[in-house]
Every structure is written in C-alpha cells, then in structure tokens.
Amino acid sequence: MTADPYDVLDEQCPTREVLSRIADKWAMLVILALEEKTLRFSALRTRVRGVTQKMLTQTLRGLEKDGLVARKVTPTVPVTVEYSLTPLGRSLSQAVSVIRRWTYDYMDEIKRARARFQKTKPVA
C-alpha cells in the first residue's frame, strides 16, 4: 500500500486548486444537473435555479478547462450550445452524488442540530 503522492491539506499541492474548483456550490450544482442529461445554456440556467448568467458562464468555463464538461456549438441561427459531462466529469459526478445523498439523508438531523445550537447559544 503506497501512500498517496498528494496531500490536499498542503497549500502547494496541485490537488488543492482542483478541490477549490469542485468544492464550489455552483460547480457541484452544474455537475449534478448535467449528470441527468446534456443541456443547453438556457436550460441549464433554468435547471440550476438561482444561478446568474455570469456565474453559470464562469463556472462552465472552469469545468471545461479542467476537462469535466464538454461544450458543443451547433451553428444554427441563433446558435445552439450544448453542455455535457465528459467521461472524466461523469466519474466526478459519482462522488458529488455521494455528497448530495448525504445531504438528503441527514437534512432532518441537521435541522435538529441547528435548533440545539440556537438553544445553547442564543443569537448574540
């Protein structure tokens, strides 16, 4: 059993910036949306409720840069742009789904924890 050559807790480790990209609210939501199916820009904007056009564009460029999302332009009039997960992106979506699963499964417990916290430390 060889130790990992990486350590994300180390600031200099290249994995740190990869984590920074995916440990991001919009990035995760986009990945989850594209996991379902390929979507056009406008559909993606609708599916990922609350994302602004600017953040969606920015997030997509980042994911594209790291090879997680593929951008396909069809020269219709007006132009059609489709976004989909690459095989690499799909492998990541598995991991992101685990996070979502956890969130769904423990939502109630988190609510209780919050209530408990409020009781212990009333609003300052």
Place this chain on the structure above:
Amino acid sequence: MTADPYDVLDEQCPTREVLSRIADKWAMLVILALEEKTLRFSALRTRVRGVTQKMLTQTLRGLEKDGLVARKVTPTVPVTVEYSLTPLGRSLSQAVSVIRRWTYDYMDEIKRARARFQKTKPVA
C-alpha cells in the same frame, strides 16, 4: 422506491443551503483535517495550510452551527479549545473523502485535460 423529498437544484430546497456550507473549500479541508484526529485551534490552523485565522474561525462556527463539528473548551490558563467531528460530521467526512480520493486519482488526467484546453484555446 420513494422519490427523495428534496431537490438541491431547487433554490428553495433546504438542502441547498446545506450544500452551500459544505461545497466550500475551507469547510472541506477542515473536515478532512479533523477526520484524522481532534485538533486544537492552532494545530488546525497549521494543518490546513493557507487558511487565515479569520476564515478558520468563520468556517468552524458554520460547521458547529450545523452540528458537524464539536467545540470543547477546557478552562486551563491559557484556555484550551479542541475541535472534533461529531458523529454527523464523521458521516459527512466519508463523503468528502470520496471527493478527495477522486482528486488524487484523476489529478494526472486533469493536467492532461488542461494542456489540451490550452492548445485548443490559446490564452485570449
């Protein structure tokens, strides 16, 4: 098979804000650091390389609020404060570890994807 009562892609869904808290660079790093062992504030600051005291405090308060991290104060002089994952936090750390695992496993492929991207779209 009952459908999940939640949908994180819905802006109004309570799971959205939970995801926002954990889909965060510092939050994930703190969770990974505490997964190894209980740590005092200063040790945590050293382990999570690059985090500032301000961001660490802020991140810990958020995780504490959602019941993921426990804060234990021992009234020594000077005071000793230990942070550890709660059982709920440990269940999450499993999921976060999956993300880290993915990052370590695909780091090389991401590097190649970046190189490819650079070739296709030279710096603007």
Place this chain on the structure above:
DNA sequence: CAGAATCCTAATGGATACTG
C-alpha cells in the same frame, strides 16, 4: 440563444492590535 461588458455591492483575505 448564448454570451460579453459594465457597474456596483458583498464577501474574502491579509495585517495589526487587543483580551480573557
């Protein structure tokens, strides 16, 4: 439709000073 550009506010991050 898919975005680029612009403007403005809020959050982040660093540095420093202070306290129980």
Place this chain on the structure above:
DNA sequence: CAGTATCCATTAGGATTCTG
C-alpha cells in the same frame, strides 16, 4: 492560547445592458 475587532485591498458575485 484562542480568539474578537478593525482597517484595507482584492476578489467574487449580482443586476443590468447590449450584441453576433
């Protein structure tokens, strides 16, 4: 030691306008 508080510079993010 483990913070809180404050000032300041930089950056992220939101709202709006405009275009191929």
